Amino acid sequence: MNAIVNTTENTRRWAAILSVLAAGVMLWAFWLIFFYAPTERTMGVVQRIFYVHVPSAWVAFLAFGIVALCSVGYLWLRDERLDAIALAAAELGIIFTSIVLVTGPLWGKIAWGAWWVWEPRLTLTLLLWFIYVGYFMVRNATENPERGKRFAAVVGIVGAVDIPLIHMSVQWFRSQHPQPVIMRPEGPSADREIVETLLVSLLAFTLTFFALLLYRYALERLRARVEESTYRASLEQPRTISNGAYTS
Amino acid sequence: MAGTPSFLRQALTIAAKDLRLEMRSRERLVSMLTFAVLVAVVFSFALDPTIRARGLAGAMLWVTILFAGMLGLGRSFSQEREQDTMTGILLAPLDRGALFFGKFLANLALLVALVLVVFPVYGLFFQLELWDAAGGLALVVGLAIVGFMALGTLFAAIAANTRLGETLLPILLIPLLLPVIIFAAGATQRLLIGRPLEEVMSSVRMLAAFDLIFIIVGALVFASVVEE
Numbered sequence: 001m002n003a004i005v006n007t008t009e010n011t012r013r014w015a016a017i018l019s020v021l022a023a024g025v026m027l028w029a030f031w032l033i034f035f036y037a038p039t040e041r042t043m044g045v046v047q048r049i050f051y052v053h054v055p056s057a058w059v060a061f062l063a064f065g066i067v068a069l070c071s072v073g074y075l076w077l078r079d080e081r082l083d084a085i086a087l088a089a090a091e092l093g094i095i096f097t098s099i100v101l102v103t104g105p106l107w108g109k110i111a112w113g114a115w116w117v118w119e120p121r122l123t124l125t126l127l128l129w130f131i132y133v134g135y136f137m138v139r140n141a142t143e144n145p146e147r148g149k150r151f152a153a154v155v156g157i158v159g160a161v162d163i164p165l166i167h168m169s170v171q172w173f174r175s176q177h178p179q180p181v182i183m184r185p186e187g188p189s190a191d192r193e194i195v196e197t198l199l200v201s202l203l204a205f206t207l208t209f210f211a212l213l214l215y216r217y218a219l220e221r222l223r224a225r226v227e228e229s230t231y232r233a234s235l236e237q238p239r240t241i242s243n244g245a246y247t248s
Numbered sequence: 249m250a251g252t253p254s255f256l257r258q259a260l261t262i263a264a265k266d267l268r269l270e271m272r273s274r275e276r277l278v279s280m281l282t283f284a285v286l287v288a289v290v291f292s293f294a295l296d297p298t299i300r301a302r303g304l305a306g307a308m309l310w311v312t313i314l315f316a317g318m319l320g321l322g323r324s325f326s327q328e329r330e331q332d333t334m335t336g337i338l339l340a341p342l343d344r345g346a347l348f349f350g351k352f353l354a355n356l357a358l359l360v361a362l363v364l365v366v367f368p369v370y371g372l373f374f375q376l377e378l379w380d381a382a383g384g385l386a387l388v389v390g391l392a393i394v395g396f397m398a399l400g401t402l403f404a405a406i407a408a409n410t411r412l413g414e415t416l417l418p419i420l421l422i423p424l425l426l427p428v429i430i431f432a433a434g435a436t437q438r439l440l441i442g443r444p445l446e447e448v449m450s451s452v453r454m455l456a457a458f459d460l461i462f463i464i465v466g467a468l469v470f471a472s473v474v475e476e
């Protein structure tokens with residue numbers, strides 16, 4: 001059993017180091033968000049959600065980039081490790097996409113006066129969320145896990161090709177319609193304090209993402225190893241055959 | 249490779265096989281057409297009678313084509329799954345890209361038949377003037393269904409090999425098909441209210457670009473979907 005745990009020892013060590021680092025930077029980011037960044041003049045205190053919203057969106061799209069690259073690699077090389085990274089990135093991706101979709105309307109209700117607007121970036125994020133849902137559904141819907149991994153990789157690749165097209169289309173769609181009362185999240189002012197806070201927050205979220213990615217990856221590798229050794233053990237167990245039926 | 253038929257010939261053989269099966273059973277086309285006409289009936293009664301349907305026709309038509317098309321796609325690999333004929337097809341000296349292209353052509357042919365019925369039916373039910381815009385509509389709808397069927401064939405092959413079957417198809421397909429729907433429905437609506445073709449040429453160009461991308465991507469990744 002120890003041999004199994006040892007296989008991921010290095011990964012988990014790096015994950016631990018990154019977690020400590022991420023926790024430190026996250027605390028710093030939160031201090032900046034609440035005590036350093038100025039309160040936005042027109043939107044008020046709700047604007048501070050921007051420092052969580054934008055980094056989550058960045059991580060959500062970064063995660064899909066990793067899913068796509070690892071999917072291409074997996075179909076090409078058939079390396080289980082690449083699939084494990086893709087799975088870990090997709091799980092984190094859907095979590096961060098959900099954070100974006102929850103924090104966006106909270107801010108939008110105050111700034112735009114509506115929970116939801118068909119604004120290009122909102123639409124794109126919603127569709128990204130659906131693509132992630134499809135990725136997991138297809139992965140878990142096959143009898144043969146290898147086939148599920150292959151299909152999920154195809155969804156990852158086609159999704160990555162399609163996301164720029166979706167982005168372009170919803171932008172075009174928007175331009176065909178009159179603009180609603182929009183306060184752009186960038187705001188009219190880009191004060192130094194705001195930019196600094198955002199950058200630290202971006203770093204904190206990115207570090208958190210990679211720490212969680214490594215943990216999830218190590219866990220997936222462990223699960224695969226345990227499954228493999230259970231399967232081996234089941235083969236080695238003696239079976240008694242009687243009347244054509246066997247019991248193990 | 250000497251002795252093996254060309255890519256196009258392989259694709260046409262697969263398409264001919266599918267269409268021959270369909271000609272004999274007619275089950276997919278009949279269910280698609282019936283479903284599409286029923287959707288039109290539902291729209292007629294779901295809409296407030298005081299609303300002029302002309303302003304909504306683009307949306308209604310594309311919802312109908314999308315759903316009826318997915319109904320047909322859901323069955324496009326049923327023979328391969330239920331009779332396990334995919335093993336035989338894969339054993340044949342056949343390029344995987346040609347297999348994709350053949351299935352795509354057969355699905356496209358069915359959808360063309362569907363569209364040729366859906367438009368006159370909507371014209372009849374909702375008093376649309378189709379003749380004046382026929383050329384532009386043929387261009388827009390033709391390009392849009394090519395993209396629809398290219399992505400649709402790929403995901404139909406995936407969905408058919410899962411436990412969820414055709415239920416999975418809309419979940420995978422609709423988000424990725426949104427660009428096609430946006431441009432197709434917008435351009436169709438404009439043509440139906442009598443705008444000139446020049447006004448939708450940018451949509452036509454976008455649809456052509458999507459078609460090219462979806463066909464190339466589909467043909468490239470299809471090998472990973474059907475391998476055993």
